[in-house]
Amino acid sequence: MALTDTAVLDARLAAAKEASLRLATATTAQKDAALEAVARILRERAADIVAANADDLEAGRERELTDGLLDRLRLDEARIDSLADAVLEVVQLDDPVGETVSGRSLPSGVRIDQVRVPLGVVGAIYEARPNVTIDIAVLALKSGNAVVLRGGTAAEHTNRVLVEVLRAALDSVGLPGDAVQTVDDFGRDGARHLMQAREYVDVLIPRGSAGLIRAVVDEAKVPVIETGAGVVHMFLDESAREDWAVELVHNAKVQRPSVCNALETVLVHRASAERLLPTVLDRLAASGVLIRGDERVRAIRPEVLPVSDDDFATEHMGLEISVGVVDSIDDALRHIRRFSTKHTESIVTNDLGNAERFLNEVDAAAVMVNASTRFTDGGEFGFGAEVGISTQKLHARGPMGLPELTSTKWLVRGAGHVRA
Amino acid sequence: MALTDTAVLDARLAAAKEASLRLATATTAQKDAALEAVARILRERAADIVAANADDLEAGRERELTDGLLDRLRLDEARIDSLADAVLEVVQLDDPVGETVSGRSLPSGVRIDQVRVPLGVVGAIYEARPNVTIDIAVLALKSGNAVVLRGGTAAEHTNRVLVEVLRAALDSVGLPGDAVQTVDDFGRDGARHLMQAREYVDVLIPRGSAGLIRAVVDEAKVPVIETGAGVVHMFLDESAREDWAVELVHNAKVQRPSVCNALETVLVHRASAERLLPTVLDRLAASGVLIRGDERVRAIRPEVLPVSDDDFATEHMGLEISVGVVDSIDDALRHIRRFSTKHTESIVTNDLGNAERFLNEVDAAAVMVNASTRFTDGGEFGFGAEVGISTQKLHARGPMGLPELTSTKWLVRGAGHVRA
Incomplete structure (x- = not known):
């Protein structure tokens, strides 16, 4: 210069x-x-x-x-x-x-x-x-x-x-x-x-x-x-209420898919996969969401596309979603630790112990129980205006x-x- | 590697x-x-x-x-x-x-x-x-x-x-x-x-x-x-009490000269230089402090060594001090803006307006009126233990x-x- x-x-x-x-x-x-x-x-x-x-x-x-x-x-x-x-x-x-x-x-x-x-x-x-x-x-x-x-x-x-x-x-x-x-x-x-x-x-x-x-x-x-970016997860626990699971996943993905607090990945406990996935995925598909899933998801829904680690790591900013079945809350926490961008993570559960573990152990700006990830927002939090959502830990974390x-x-x- | x-x-x-x-x-x-x-x-x-x-x-x-x-x-x-x-x-x-x-x-x-x-x-x-x-x-x-x-x-x-x-x-x-x-x-x-x-x-x-x-x-x-480092100033205003000026400068410089909140520079209002400098400098000299001063200081105390901009910019960590005469609080603020490392700055004054201006306008982790700069310390502030003193503005400022x-x-x- x-x-x-x-x-x-x-x-x-x-x-x-x-x-x-x-x-x-x-x-x-x-x-x-x-x-x-x-x-x-x-x-x-x-x-x-x-x-x-x-x-x-x-x-x-x-x-x-x-x-x-x-x-x-x-x-x-x-x-x-x-x-x-x-x-x-x-x-x-x-x-x-x-x-x-x-x-x-x-x-x-x-x-x-x-x-x-x-x-x-x-x-x-x-x-x-x-x-x-x-x-x-x-x-x-x-x-x-x-x-x-x-x-x-x-x-x-x-x-x-x-x-x-x-x-x-x-x-x-x-x-x-x-x-x-x-x-x-x-x-x-x-x-x-x-x-x-x-x-x-x-x-x-x-x-x-x-x-x-x-x-x-x-x-x-x-x-x-x-x-930062939001690779945002929702974990449907064994005890998740079906109506909540369906509406929370749908709201988090579809209500405004182009923003950072929109959902990218659904993890389902294997014990509730058969019970929850059909209605959860139907509701998404009805809104035009492209669904990718792992082998156990595809065993339940063969028409779902296969999912890769790259998909799990991607913030789509659009009507696409990755779905995986996990064996336990520990597996869910491990997956989140691996792929999370530390923006917002949510669990759907009726198990108090698992809710508390999720809140305590997940490292993210916002950690939620039975709520749509779309709530991570300065306006929703009552701040009036938002400078942005910090995904770092120093000075400011979450909506600024x-x-x-x-x-x-x-x-x-x-x-x-x-x-x- | x-x-x-x-x-x-x-x-x-x-x-x-x-x-x-x-x-x-x-x-x-x-x-x-x-x-x-x-x-x-x-x-x-x-x-x-x-x-x-x-x-x-x-x-x-x-x-x-x-x-x-x-x-x-x-x-x-x-x-x-x-x-x-x-x-x-x-x-x-x-x-x-x-x-x-x-x-x-x-x-x-x-x-x-x-x-x-x-x-x-x-x-x-x-x-x-x-x-x-x-x-x-x-x-x-x-x-x-x-x-x-x-x-x-x-x-x-x-x-x-x-x-x-x-x-x-x-x-x-x-x-x-x-x-x-x-x-x-x-x-x-x-x-x-x-x-x-x-x-x-x-x-x-x-x-x-x-x-x-x-x-x-x-x-x-x-x-x-x-x-960070502390190039710490004390400004002796026109209305500064002589006994306070003498003891505050002495305490801030001599009580523990090797630490970051110790005083490096004294600025004196020209209207109080004749009144304050002789006793302030005598007290310092009696404790073995090496004094450097500008022309107007040396007019009052010819034995004082000359001071350079490099001296004004130096954290000595020892028994050395730089002294300057300024025409006004504005000049003092300008000098501080130029040489401060934004750690601790203090004014000695009995003028309420000048005290408030100094508190409002000086950009530093700690800004003081009629107090020794040695107070910027986690222990003194009641924090129990101190990780350090932050001189940045994000996340933490002052004693951590x-x-x-x-x-x-x-x-x-x-x-x-x-x-x-």
């Missing part, structure tokens, strides 16, 4: 850092005013956004993107309107900054308080979904952070206008527009620079395919919050809301106290 | 992972029994430990280690006794595992609970201080984690015996000895392997010099908790106790609940 490019990128990151100091001490009222301005200017500039989006769609068609990808890329007036409504919902959320997490007076009389503070500068790397530009920026700003965006070349024209909207909104209420920066005009070099910039960027959040997240985790020097975009600091107040 | 070496290292890490599953569900009583056994076996094998330590000291003298380093390396009967006592203190601490952090019933009746769980496998990379082998392993085990140790070649013989002690203690109470592993016999290859092993290791904690920590942060693929060696998971309990 040319030295001048490096200098331009560093200047932008430094500007974000400088602006983050201002954001960190902004009041909730100021930040909410900025968000209301974002919603207003989004609607005012809807025509410009649609026009820029048309350029991206045109380029996407030339590059022969799939219809699914083109649909993710599309912003029309109606979608812009929903996006603006979503911004106003974030205004309603509690501001996490300033919350006292813990506090006490030490025996010496020194007072210590642990309070929430913004992380500083949040980097976001994502793909071809221009709505994420607004989502992530708005969540970062509400929690007092500056943000540096890398939204991918496919949405380049749209994102350019959206960044203008965000910066204009900040400026309009007297907060620094520099709190929103983009590195999109530097392509992959911009992304690489962002990933290395420990001096300026406090955390990186990748959102997108497993491949994108893996690349960021591998390459970044800035700390990453991994929002605004508090997960903050750190803490210790405020220590003495009256000339020295340590003995 | 030879393929067989890689296989041996992977087998050890896999054994740690497997053992971590057992530790994760061990009761507090079982883990405490293991820790009591560690203390007992440490005392029983004191002679073996001292003999192995003699080999390390001999090798250290041949390699011409400084007296300071040799002293850190030394374990005699008395130190082994204190180490065993410290293990018994950890027994007294609350077990964080199983604590419910938050919980609620969702409108649908689904119950969600966020509970603390162990991280899994904790990797520790440290240097030439064999007591850290026991410290970190005991804290990891108490919080339900397995641990993989890399303690450096200088303490190799001692650490070998200490790992035997830890494993024997676990075995003696029916917990898996494999929960404690070492990669020391593979030298730097072992350390490198540990840093890359995302599949097996959940978090890496480097403890030691700034150089060691930097190397781990740069090289590791496993998430790192950075326990046992809860910082845990993650959480969401337990979700339904009765056939599906998502609408």
Whole structure:
């Protein structure tokens, strides 16, 4: 990369850092005013956004993107309107900054308080979904952070206008527009620079395919919050109620198959396979789900396709499912340990001991008994808005809301106290 | 590295992972029994430990280690006794595992609970201080984690015996000895392997010099908790009380100069420089502190050595201090922003507005008013034992106790609940 490019990128990151100091001490009222301005200017500039989006769609068609990808890329007036409504919902959320997490007076009389503070500068790397530009920026700003965006070349024209909207909104209420920066005009070099910039960027959040997240985790020097893939299992225990098994599997797979908390694999205890599989599989097949199964599944349902270890390891994001019969809860736990991406795992059972074992022994962000895996969601959990679902163990695990975009600091107040 | 070496290292890490599953569900009583056994076996094998330590000291003298380093390396009967006592203190601490952090019933009746769980496998990379082998392993085990140790070649013989002690203690109470592993016999290859092993290791904690920590942060693929250096400042504001300024600066610098919360730089408001500096500097000089100052300091005290930006950026770990005069609190904040390692910063003032500005605007793990920076410490904060002091913003910030060696998971309990 040319030295001048490096200098331009560093200047932008430094500007974000400088602006983050201002954001960190902004009041909730100021930040909410900025968000209301974002919603207003989004609607005012809807025509410009649609026009820029048309350029991206045109380029996407030339590059022969799939219809699914083109649909993710599309912003029309109606979608812009929903996006603006979503911004106003974030205004309603509690501001996490300033919350006292813990506090006490030490025996010496020194007072210590642990309070929430913004992380500083949040980097976001994502793909071809221009709505994420607004989502992530708005969540970062509400929690007092500056943000540096890398939204991918496919949405380049749209994102350019959206960044203008965000910066204009900040400026309009007297907060620094520099709190929103983009590195999109530097392509992959911009992304690489962002990933290395420990001096300026406090955390990186990748959102997108497993491949994108893996690349960021591998390459970044800035700390990453991994929002990962979901190879999600449901284990139908010997004592599982048939009606629950049927509806839970169906809901978890079919209600919204393209998301990370959708079900990928059903494991059935051998003692309940004959009892449960016919109705469970019928209900799935009736919704057009492609079923793959192991030998013991196929002994019950010969028309089912064979399943491979690769299938068991795959997040399909669509109407496909893998089914296996296991000899015991131990076998189920072993299978899950081998293939789980540690997102969400569920057991259907009426056996209290097995329910408790499953809850205790499964290592995942969410572990469930007799509930659909689709419940792992910031909205369902009552967080209001969701930054993503963390599948890592440090800092945040499971659905992340605004508090997960903050750190803490210790405020220590003495009256000339020295340590003995 | 030879393929067989890689296989041996992977087998050890896999054994740690497997053992971590057992530790994760061990009761507090079982883990405490293991820790009591560690203390007992440490005392029983004191002679073996001292003999192995003699080999390390001999090798250290041949390699011409400084007296300071040799002293850190030394374990005699008395130190082994204190180490065993410290293990018994950890027994007294609350077990964080199983604590419910938050919980609620969702409108649908689904119950969600966020509970603390162990991280899994904790990797520790440290240097030439064999007591850290026991410290970190005991804290990891108490919080339900397995641990993989890399303690450096200088303490190799001692650490070998200490790992035997830890494993024997676990075995003696029916917990898996494999929960404690070492990669020391593979030298730097072992350390490198540990840093890359995302599949097996959940978090890496480097403890030691700034150089060691930097190397781990740069090289590791496993998430790192950075326990960093402390370039710690104290700002003497215009309204600072003279007696407090004198005693706070002295305590922060002199009470234990070799630790990370010790003071490195004093900044004085120009309006109070004439009033405060003579007594502040006299008190330091009387304790043998080497003082460096800028031009305005030297105008008041011509015998003071000149100070450079390099001095302002250095953690001296000894009886040296840098002193500068600033024009305003803004100048002080700017200096701190430039040179702070974000560990601990303190203001001495009687101005309420300036105290609040300092608390709000300084970005550090601990920000203080009228208190000695030496208070940033797990023991002082009432945490009982300290894993280290985190200078990063994700996961943990400031003194880390046992809860910082845990993650959480969401337990979700339904009765056939599906998502609408």
